[in-house]
Amino acid sequence: MIGAVKSFITSSQLANIAQNTTQSVAAETTLKSIGRPGFILIDKDIDSDTKQYAAAKEFLYQATCLAVYMALIVPVFKKGGFQVAKKYIFKNTEGFEHFKDVKEYMYYRKLADNPSVNNRMKTLEKERLTDKTKIRDKYNTTLQQELEKKDPDKFAYVKGAVELSNIIGSVLGLAILAPQVSHAFIHPALKLLGLEKKKDKTEQTDKIDTKA
Amino acid sequence: MAVADLIKKTCKSLGENNKPTYVVMAIAAVKGICRPAFTMMDKTENPETKKYTALREGLTEVIAIPAYWGCGELAGKLAKKAFNSDKALANRAEKNLMFIGVCTAALFVIPALCSVAIKPIMHKIGLKAPEGHKNEEPKNLQMPAESNQTAMLKTPASFNKIIYPKMSTFTSRPQIGLRVGGL
Numbered sequence: 001m002i003g004a005v006k007s008f009i010t011s012s013q014l015a016n017i018a019q020n021t022t023q024s025v026a027a028e029t030t031l032k033s034i035g036r037p038g039f040i041l042i043d044k045d046i047d048s049d050t051k052q053y054a055a056a057k058e059f060l061y062q063a064t065c066l067a068v069y070m071a072l073i074v075p076v077f078k079k080g081g082f083q084v085a086k087k088y089i090f091k092n093t094e095g096f097e098h099f100k101d102v103k104e105y106m107y108y109r110k111l112a113d114n115p116s117v118n119n120r121m122k123t124l125e126k127e128r129l130t131d132k133t134k135i136r137d138k139y140n141t142t143l144q145q146e147l148e149k150k151d152p153d154k155f156a157y158v159k160g161a162v163e164l165s166n167i168i169g170s171v172l173g174l175a176i177l178a179p180q181v182s183h184a185f186i187h188p189a190l191k192l193l194g195l196e197k198k199k200d201k202t203e204q205t206d207k208i209d210t211k212a
Numbered sequence: 213m214a215v216a217d218l219i220k221k222t223c224k225s226l227g228e229n230n231k232p233t234y235v236v237m238a239i240a241a242v243k244g245i246c247r248p249a250f251t252m253m254d255k256t257e258n259p260e261t262k263k264y265t266a267l268r269e270g271l272t273e274v275i276a277i278p279a280y281w282g283c284g285e286l287a288g289k290l291a292k293k294a295f296n297s298d299k300a301l302a303n304r305a306e307k308n309l310m311f312i313g314v315c316t317a318a319l320f321v322i323p324a325l326c327s328v329a330i331k332p333i334m335h336k337i338g339l340k341a342p343e344g345h346k347n348e349e350p351k352n353l354q355m356p357a358e359s360n361q362t363a364m365l366k367t368p369a370s371f372n373k374i375i376y377p378k379m380s381t382f383t384s385r386p387q388i389g390l391r392v393g394g395l
Contacts, residue, residue, distance in 0.1 A: 008308075009291065015304045018311035024232045025239075028315055035319045133306055141324050157220070160227030164219070167226075175242040179250075 012113070021166035024151055025174070026066065033062030057181050060189050064182035065174055073173035074166075079171040081165020082158075095155030098143050104159050108143060120147050181195050232311040233284035236318070237277055244273030264339050271333060279317045287313030304357050 008014065015071060037055035039045070046054070082102040090096045099105040114120050124136040124147065146152040190196035193206045226234070248266035253259075257265075287309040294304035334340070 010295070010301050010310075011308065012304060014308045014311065018307045019230050019231050021230065021235045024311055024314075025235055027311075028236070028318055031315055032318055036323075039323075074252050085223070089216055089223075094220075145242050154227075154229030158227065160230075163226040163230045164223055167238055171238050171242045175246055176241050184258030188299070195311065202383050 007093050016113070021068075021077065021163050021170060026070060029062055029066045029099070029174075032142060033059055036062065040156070050197060053190070056088060056190060056195050057186060060186045061182050064185055065178040068178040068181050069170070069173045072177070073169040077165045077169025078162060081084040081169070083164055084160035085158075089161070090157060091140065095153070096158060096161075098155070099158065100139060102162055104138065105162070108139065108147075109154055109159065111147060112154050117148065231284065231288075232307075233280055236280045236314055240273045240276040240280060244270055244277070247273070252288060264334070267337070268330060268334065269390045271330050272322075272326050275329060276317075276322050279322050279325055280314055282323055283313040283317035284310045286312075287316075 017027060037059040040055040040058060041051055043051065048099070070129060079102055082165070084097040086092060086099075111120050111123060114123075124134070124139075124144070126135050127133065128138075181196070187196060246268040251266040251269060252262055254262060288306045291305035291309040292302050295305045
């Protein structure tokens with residue numbers, strides 16, 4: 001048991017998620033979308049109708065946030081941020097010159113994170129499924145030499161630019177855009193699920209023009 | 213130029229260590245400004261409700277920022293102490309536990325802190341939940357602070373909404389010019 005906890009805490013995969021803005025935000029939002037409605041449903045002080053309504057509303061809000069985030073913010077800001085930093089801020093320096101796009105950098109970073117040089121070399125010799133070329137051919141000589149070193153350069157500026165762009169995207173998406181989208185989507189969805197009743201007739205009579 | 217340098221410095225620092233607390237604190241900070249602002253801009257809601265809701269939303273985020281930071285840093289320090297023998301392992305454990313700390317804050321700590329702290333703070337400021345908000349509370353919740361007498365004195369919400377005609381409506385004489393005495 002202790003061994004399992006220790007290996008979970010020191011897991012390199014979890015560390016990658018923790019260091020990646022989009023993955024950590026997505027994981028956190030997923031946890032919220034399961035956990036918060038779950039806690040509402042467990043609460044014994046609330047009657048079942050209110051519980052169902054509140055849990056469904058919370059779940060729909062978090063799910064909308066996640067959907068908006070994954071569909072719009074991640075692709076736009078991840079790719080866009082890299083290109084803006086490459087062209088305008090760093091002007092093809094500090095490691096940006098070695099990579100065409102963010103996908104290429106992320107793959108290099110994954111390889112560089114591997115502590116075993118032998119494993120890295122084996123991966124470089126593998127063939128790609130799409131065009132049957134070796135992975136090594138994707139990288140220029142500088143990158144290949146770096147990957148042969150024990151501690152290769154991970155190009156912190158490139159990673160930082162991607163993360164900064166992701167943070168800006170996350171803030172815009174989750175603090176401004178997602179609440180607006182969910183506001184428009186939640187009430188029709190709740191009505192469709194039969195959890196939100198139409199307004200009472202008594203409320204409607206209140207709005208009748210008394211001046212007439 | 214200074215802005216570009218600042219961006220470069222930020223990029224370098226984020227590239228070397230992107231703590232999970234940064235993004236959640238940034239989101240909470242922007243939410244703390246934007247959500248109350250959006251609420252106050254809503255023209256359909258009455259001013260008292262708007263004030264109450266905006267302050268409540270702002271307070272939630274004010275509580276969330278130190279909670280995220282505290283939970284993340286505390287978990288990180290715990291990892292450093294637990295794995296002080298191996299530096300590489302301690303570094304990885306610090307990042308992971310920080311992330312777990314942030315998730316714990318979002319799931320348990322912030323909702324708990326908000327439910328404990330917000331009501332007393334709102335009372336101190338002198339803001340009480342408007343009628344609409346009171347209706348949102350659980351139906352079977354007992355309110356011991358409210359005596360039967362005060363509950364009976366309260367008028368129903370619909371009663372307040374009835375518009376009574378003004379006396380001036382029934383006067384036949386012109387409502388302009390100098391008038392002396394009476395209506």
